[in-house]
Amino acid sequence: MKNLSNTMSTALYLKGFLIISIIILTSCNSNKKTEMGNKETPDEIENSDTITLTDTQFKAGGMQVGKITQQAFSSIVKANGMFSVPPASQADVNAYFAGYVKEIDLLPGDAVKKGQILFTLENPEYVQVQQDFLQAKGRLNYLKLDFERQKELIADNITSKKNFLKAESEYKVTLAQYQALKKKLSLMNINPNTLTGDNIRSVIKVLSPLTGYTTIVNATKGMYLTPTDVAVTVTNTNDLHIELKIFEKDLPLIKEGQPINLRIQNDQNNVYQGKVHLVNKAVHTQERTVVIHGDLVNPSEAQLFAPGMYIEAEILTETTKHPALPVEAVVNIDKNYFVLVKRNDLTFKKVPVNVGVTSKGFIQIVNAEDFKKDTEFLTKGTFNLITE
Numbered sequence: 001m002k003n004l005s006n007t008m009s010t011a012l013y014l015k016g017f018l019i020i021s022i023i024i025l026t027s028c029n030s031n032k033k034t035e036m037g038n039k040e041t042p043d044e045i046e047n048s049d050t051i052t053l054t055d056t057q058f059k060a061g062g063m064q065v066g067k068i069t070q071q072a073f074s075s076i077v078k079a080n081g082m083f084s085v086p087p088a089s090q091a092d093v094n095a096y097f098a099g100y101v102k103e104i105d106l107l108p109g110d111a112v113k114k115g116q117i118l119f120t121l122e123n124p125e126y127v128q129v130q131q132d133f134l135q136a137k138g139r140l141n142y143l144k145l146d147f148e149r150q151k152e153l154i155a156d157n158i159t160s161k162k163n164f165l166k167a168e169s170e171y172k173v174t175l176a177q178y179q180a181l182k183k184k185l186s187l188m189n190i191n192p193n194t195l196t197g198d199n200i201r202s203v204i205k206v207l208s209p210l211t212g213y214t215t216i217v218n219a220t221k222g223m224y225l226t227p228t229d230v231a232v233t234v235t236n237t238n239d240l241h242i243e244l245k246i247f248e249k250d251l252p253l254i255k256e257g258q259p260i261n262l263r264i265q266n267d268q269n270n271v272y273q274g275k276v277h278l279v280n281k282a283v284h285t286q287e288r289t290v291v292i293h294g295d296l297v298n299p300s301e302a303q304l305f306a307p308g309m310y311i312e313a314e315i316l317t318e319t320t321k322h323p324a325l326p327v328e329a330v331v332n333i334d335k336n337y338f339v340l341v342k343r344n345d346l347t348f349k350k351v352p353v354n355v356g357v358t359s360k361g362f363i364q365i366v367n368a369e370d371f372k373k374d375t376e377f378l379t380k381g382t383f384n385l386i387t388e
Helices: 001-036 042-048 055-060 125-155 161-187 248-253 301-302 382-387
Strands: 050-054 065-067 068-085 090-093 099-106 115-121 203-207 212-217 232-234 239-248 260-262 266-281 289-296 308-326 332-335 336-344 347-355 355-359 362-365 377-380
Touching: 050 362, 068 248, 068 355, 068 362, 099 125, 115 232, 125 161, 239 260, 239 266, 239 308, 248 289, 248 308, 308 377, 332 382, 336 382, 377 382
Parallel strands: none
Antiparallel strands: 050 347, 065 377, 068 239, 068 308, 090 232, 099 115, 115 203, 212 232, 239 289, 260 266, 260 308, 266 289, 308 362, 332 336, 336 347, 336 377, 355 362
16 A cells, blocks of 8 residues: 555656646747747838838829939028118207207107108297397398408508408408308208298207108107207118128138028028128127128018017028938938838838938938939928838
């Protein structure tokens, strides 16, 4: 009985060992299959970068193919600045004579013409200037006649030289006073030729020195203005020009006549064209910048802008040719760039490329020599295919 018991125990032990071995082998095979199943074969990797389209898909997506071509690229100098006007197109208007503002109806933005009345000033002192002028004018006629008579008498030795010199002095002094007062009246916008004792006035008009718009209005009714006070600023926006700042290191690259691409701060989609008109020869000692002046290629666009409006610009300097593709043909994925190369019919392969500068809808392909001359690329519809 004891031998039978030992034999049964040995059989059970062997049976259990066999079952455990089978389980372990099965588990290992299962893991190995799982690992192999998660790992792509070379053929599968190749297929993941290949896209095949039907003719219907190609036409429905409006897709196009093309080759690498030589395109002109310009080196650029980036600059910031604003729209401005030349000094001759902006005027700070003040009165030559102190006085109280009697009438003013201007608002910033009002259109004005050269010679138009901007506001009027009142001061009793204006009356005195007109009175002095009329008195000098009246004395001048008498003194002129007396001087001419004394001149004739001295020639005939009938009068003394003292009387002649006195008449000459009084005439010339009064003539100087008359001419000075006449000029003063002109600055007061009072016509000295039509001034009489009947039309003496205490109110003068201040006229616009140019045609444009009132951009600043400081004066108000009843305000006392001195000759140094700026009452109104008038700006002619028809002469709007571009004023940019570049760093001194870029100065040797800038020349008159170079194209400028402009964008305003709140509208980055629209690009306006300008050209370099003048390059300043002085460097700002603190900012280390140089001022560049430019003109709009289309002057009619000046009405879209205003002096002081901030702009971002690119000045196009040297132009060279590089192999390039349309911008739509290249897709940026996490700063890696890819294209779709046509292999046969409507089958395309995703291939990485190195890119350079962008200009006028084209992007430079730095490693163009890696492709054959007749290689075709998907140039339209690439983004949707690569990112799907």
